[in-house]
Amino acid sequence: MAAPISQYVLKVHGWCNLACDHCYVYEHADQSWRAKPRIISPKIAAMAAKRISEHAAAHRLKDVCVVLHGGEPLLLGKTRMRALLDALISGVGPVADIDLRIQSNGILLDEEWCDLFREYRLRVGVSLDGDKTANDLHRKFVDGRSSYSQVVAGLTLLRRPEYRHTYAGILCTIDLANDPVTVYQALAAQEPPNLDLLLPHATWEHPPYRPIGQEHPYADWLMQFYWCWDRDGRRIPIRIFNSMLSAARGGVSFTEALGTDPADLLVIDTNGDWEQADSMKTAFDGAAATGMNVFDNSVDEVCAHPAIAVRQGGVEVLSAICRACPVVNVCGGGLYAHRFRPDPHTRRRSNTGSIGSAEFNHPSVYCTDLKALIIAALAAERGRTMPITARTPADRTSGKRETRPIHTLPAESFESLTTGPGDVASVDVLASMRLSEARSLVAMVAASEAGWRDMNLRAAAAEGWTLLRALSRDHPREVDEVLAHPYVYAWAVRCLRPPPHADIDLDRAHLAGVAAAAAFHAGISAELSLPIRGRYVHLPTVGAIVSDPSQGGRTQIIRIMPGQQRPVARGSRWRSARYLCGPPFRRLVVEDLDPFRDCQGWPASGRLSSPEWRRWRRDLTAAEQRLVDKVPGYARALAAGLRAVVPLRSVTDTRRSATARQAFGAVAIARLDGRAQDSELSELLLHEFQHVKLNVLLDMHVLFHPECGIRFHVPWRADPRPVEGVLHGIYAFLALTHLRRAEGPAAHATYLVYRSWVFRMTDELLRTRNVLTSIGERFVNGMAVAAESEVT
C-alpha cells in the first residue's frame, strides 16, 4: 500500500510577472502551461480541499501542508486569495491541521499581503539567487529589467517584527558563474529563517554546464558555501545540508532531492489535474502529468499511479549503479527528474506522463557532484570541533576572535539536573541564561523602529527606552530585577513575533512600563507616559494603576517619587503586585495583574479578591513547607528559581497546571477550592518546575535529534507524544516519584506507578534508534538511575 500524502502544491496562478530564463515551468521541456487556465477556479479549489480532506481523514493524518504556487501565486490578487484560503481552511481544517505556505518571487509583496499572511497564518518563501549581480543573471522581467530591488524590498518587509513570523525562507538556484561566498553573504543579509539551494534542473539529455576539466564543480561550489555557513555559526538552517546530515545519521531528508524517503507530495494544477513534482517538467513535455484530476480521482488513486508508486520504493527501485554506491542512503539517487535519460525506443503519452520507465532508471546527472559533496561534507562533520566562542563575519575577516562570554552549563550542574532537583547553582545558571536572553530581547524590541502607527504610544516607548538605558548604567541590579520577571520575556517575544490581531503599538509601548518599574525599584524620581491596557496602567513586578477613564487617550502620565510606596497618577487607584517574601521563598509573586501572563494554554484568572489572595498565600506557604519537609533538595531549587505563580481560572473537579517556555520561573496553577491544598499545590509546583528547568536545558543542549518525527505512547496521556513531550513527562514524574517515595507507606502505591512510568519511558527512549543525541542519552540514563535513588 502506498504511503499517504501529506504535502500538496496547489497551483493558483499559471502565469508569472517575471521571465526567468532558468524556470522549469516555461523554459524547459514541458509546455503544458500554455493550454491551462491562468487562474484556479473556486470550484477546483473547493474540490482540491475536499480531496485533501478525505485523504487525511482516511489515513488519520493530523497535519497536511499546502503550498500555494504558480507561476506567481500573488498574481491571484487578494480577494481571490482570501476566497481560496477560506475554501482550503473550511475544507481541510475540520479534519487536520493545515499548514499553509506560499512560494513567491516577492515582487508584489506589500503590507496588505503581509497582513493577509498574518491573518491566515500563511508563511511565505521567496526566490532569490544571491546579490544583485547573481540575481540579475536569470531573475529578470520580460524586458530584461532587474527584479532585485523589488524582491529585496519585499524581504525587508518580511523581516519587520510584525511580519517576521510569516517569513518562511529563501530559495536560491545556484549558478557556477556566481561566487558562493558573495551569494552566502547576500542571502544571509536577508536573515531568512530557512534557506535552500537548488541545483539547476538538468537531465542526461540536457546536462548541466560544467567547466572543462572540473569533475564535480557543483560539489565544489556547494562546499565553499558550506564552509561559509559553518564559519558563520550555521545560524540559518540550510535544507540541503541539514538533509544530508540527517540522512547520514539514518534520519529523514527534508527534501525530495536527497534521501530515500517515500515521495510525499502531489501537485494540483490550475485546471485541477493531479501532477507529479514540478521538477519533472524538465524531462519532457507532459512528464509531470498523471492523466488524473481532482473531480474524477482521489489521492489514493493518484498514489497508485506507477510513476508515483515507483518513487515510494526506497533504495530497491534505484538503478544498479546507485544501489552499489556507498552514499546511496544519503543522496537517494538524487532528484527523480535529474535521472532522466531518453530512450529512443520508448513511446510516451504526453497526457499521462512518465510511468517510471527505464528512462529514469539511471543515476542522477549530478551523480559525481552529489557523491563528492556528501563525502566532503561528512568528512568535514567528523573533523569539526564545537566552537567555544561566538565570532562575527568581521572577526573572521580580521582573524580576531570575539571575546564575549557564552553561557555554559558546567558538567556537575548537568549531572545534578539529571538526578531530578538540580542544585541551587544549576538553577542559577539556567536563570542567568534566561536573563541574558531577556536583556537582548528587550533591547531588540526597543530597536525595532519600523511600523509604528500610534505616535503617542511610540513616544511613550521612546521615553521609556531612554530612561531604561540610563538606569541600566546607574542601577543595573534594579533593571535586571524587572527584566528577569518571567512575563517581561514573554512580552518581548510577543512584540518581536506578534500573534495575529495583536495591538503591536500597544504591546511595544509596554517598554515604558518596564522602565517605570525599574525606576520604582531604583528609588529615583521619574515622570513618564505609560500605555493604558484595558483599565490598567502596568508596571511589571510593581503593580498597576487603575486608570481614570475620564481622561481619555491611550496613555497616562505617572510620577514616581523616592520613598513613596506606589507610583502616583491623577485621579486613579492602585493595585499592588502580591508577593510571598519570607522563607522558604526568595521572592515569589502571585501574578494576577501582568497583562502578558496569559500564555500557558489555560485561561488565567483575573485579579484575586482579598480572601482569594489570602487563601493562595496560606496554601502556597504550606505547600512549599511540605516540599521542604519531604524533598528539601527540590525545595531549595524551587526557591532559587520560582519567581511567579499565575492563578488559572478554577475548573470544578479538574486539576490544571501549565508552564510556558517563554516564561522562565513561572508556573500556572488552577486552585481546587474545598480540597487539601498543600498536597495538591506541592505536587503541581514540583511537577511544573521540572518543566521550567527542562525548557532551558533543552535550549542549552540538543538532547534529541529534532528531525526525529517519532511519537511515543506514554502511560500518563492518551495521545502519542513527540520526543520533547516524553522528556518533559519523564522529568516531571521523576520528581513526583521522589516526592511519593519520601511520603512513605501511605503513598507507596503511587510511588510504584510513577517510578514504573519513568523506567518504561527512559528505557523506550534509550532503545529507539536515532532519537537521542549522546548528551540526551546521558540525561535520560541519569533520570533512569535517579528513579531508583532517594534524593535529599
Added chain:
Amino acid sequence: VDDVTSGVSRDETTAERSLDTRGVPLEELATDADVRRMVTRILDNMEEPSRVRVASFQSNV
C-alpha cells in the same frame, strides 16, 4: 519543489551559543549584530515545530 519551508533542523551547536549579556549596557545590545542573531535564533527556536511551547497538565479528581 520550490518550497523552503518544510523540515526545520536545529543544529546541535546552536545550543552552545547563548551570549552572556549581563552587565552590558542595553543600548550596546540594541546595536550588536551577534545579539541580533541570537535573538533571531531564540525566536525561530520558539516556533520550531519539534519543540513544546506549553507543557500542560490536567487530571480529573
